[in-house]
Amino acid sequence: MVNYQEQIAELEAEIKKTQYNKATQHHIGLVKAKIAKLREKDAARSSKSGPKTGYQVRKTGDGTVILLGFPSTGKSTLLNALCGTESEVGAYAFTTLTVVPGTLQYKHARIQILDVPGIVAGAGSGKGRGKEVLACMRNADLCLFVADCLRPEERWVIEHEANNVGIRLNQVRPDVQITRRIRGGVKVLKTCKLNKITEETIVAVCREFRLNNADVLIREDITVDQLIDCIENNKKYMPAITVFNKMDLVDAKEQRKLKKEYGVDLFVSAKEGKNIKQLRELIFDHLDLMQIFLKEPGKEADMDVPLIMFRESSVETLCNKLHKDFVQKFKFARVWGASARFDGQKLMLGHVLADGDVVEVHLS
Numbered sequence: 001m002v003n004y005q006e007q008i009a010e011l012e013a014e015i016k017k018t019q020y021n022k023a024t025q026h027h028i029g030l031v032k033a034k035i036a037k038l039r040e041k042d043a044a045r046s047s048k049s050g051p052k053t054g055y056q057v058r059k060t061g062d063g064t065v066i067l068l069g070f071p072s073t074g075k076s077t078l079l080n081a082l083c084g085t086e087s088e089v090g091a092y093a094f095t096t097l098t099v100v101p102g103t104l105q106y107k108h109a110r111i112q113i114l115d116v117p118g119i120v121a122g123a124g125s126g127k128g129r130g131k132e133v134l135a136c137m138r139n140a141d142l143c144l145f146v147a148d149c150l151r152p153e154e155r156w157v158i159e160h161e162a163n164n165v166g167i168r169l170n171q172v173r174p175d176v177q178i179t180r181r182i183r184g185g186v187k188v189l190k191t192c193k194l195n196k197i198t199e200e201t202i203v204a205v206c207r208e209f210r211l212n213n214a215d216v217l218i219r220e221d222i223t224v225d226q227l228i229d230c231i232e233n234n235k236k237y238m239p240a241i242t243v244f245n246k247m248d249l250v251d252a253k254e255q256r257k258l259k260k261e262y263g264v265d266l267f268v269s270a271k272e273g274k275n276i277k278q279l280r281e282l283i284f285d286h287l288d289l290m291q292i293f294l295k296e297p298g299k300e301a302d303m304d305v306p307l308i309m310f311r312e313s314s315v316e317t318l319c320n321k322l323h324k325d326f327v328q329k330f331k332f333a334r335v336w337g338a339s340a341r342f343d344g345q346k347l348m349l350g351h352v353l354a355d356g357d358v359v360e361v362h363l364s
């Protein structure tokens with residue numbers, strides 16, 4: 001059997017020893033395309049042979065956060081501190097063997113937090129339980145990196161592994177539109193100057209993916225990695241927060257140094273309950289949630305208990321959240337607030353709501 005991992009490693013080594021400059025840019029781009037293709041083949045093979053169940057956790061609540069980190073960084077302790085649930089805590093590596101869900105209730109939102117087995121280097125290639133952890137991650141709305149202040153370098157390893165299995169953290173999908181054609185070759189259309197990639201490389205990378213006839217419309221200055229992501233079109237883009245736990249073990253000076261070097265969003269101590277309140281707020285913020293208030297026809301709106309939804313949600317999403325029959329029976333909605341042009345505007349299912357809106361659903 002072909003060993004894709006070996007081939008990938010060889011190509012990665014080749015990139016490492018090639019100095020990046022205008023002359024080598026094109027060649028490196030093509031090697032990157034080859035690596036991406038090998039990763040796809042490797043993933044396709046292991047999804048056929050690997051276990052499928054065991055890590056599927058049903059999504060509940062208003063958003064799902066996954067805790068990711070090496071063993072013994074304090075994930076189970078942190079879950080307990082955040083949610084007040086009892087996750088099994090132990091001083092050994094690999095104490096958490098299955099997914100332990102907890103619920104964080106904050107500002108009327110019910111946020112599901114998942115504690116999963118520790119990730120190790122090489123997880124993307126099937127080492128440890130990493131593959132399942134990363135598969136579970138694809139279902140989450142927010143990723144929370146948990147690192148230990150005394151082992152800061154692990155922070156990059158986790159990000160790297162996530163990247164290898166097609167998860168793009170804190171990135172947005174680049175503005176590139178690819179339309180297949182029957183003939184005409186690869187045509188590059190751009191609305192801005194491209195500094196990081198040449199047209200020649202774009203065409204060559206497309207060919208590498210058997211895209212021989214296509215219009216490639218580019219609206220931002222992309223890298224070759226971003227182009228490959230757009231061609232493959234199966235990446236998951238999600239936000240991430242980096243938390244360094246065990247802040248009780250390092251002094252303020254060391255924390256400042258770590259913050260600069262490792263892009264730490266927040267230092268916490270799960271064991272001593274330090275900065276847990278700030279972490280709850282950070283999670284709520286990064287899930288990009290909004291509050292919607294409901295009103296029954298002829299009555300005052302209930303401004304005490306909001307419904308929690310993701311930003312940019314539509315009236316249809318709201319109806320689905322309220323009752324399974326609501327979309328079918330839907331006549332129209334009246335909306336007050338930022339998304340309405342005037343108070344009580346009559347709007348349909350496709351309308352996108354805004355934070356703080358008051359909505360009255362009319363059914364037939």
Ligand SMILES: Nc1nc2c(ncn2[C@@H]2O[C@H](COP(=O)(O)OP(=O)(O)O)[C@@H](O)[C@H]2O)c(=O)[nH]1
Pocket residue numbers: 069070071072073074075076077078088089090091092093094095096118245246247248249268269270271272
């Ligand atoms: N000093 C210190 N130790 C902690 C902290 N949080 C967790 N620990 C300890 O780190 C060890 C591993 O914790 P655990 O939650 O099981 O880590 P997990 O493997 O990532 O789930 C345990 O001995 C905890 O008591 C903290 O904030 N400070």
Ligand SMILES: [Mg+2]
Pocket residue numbers: 075076077088089090095096115
């Ligand atoms: Mg644990």
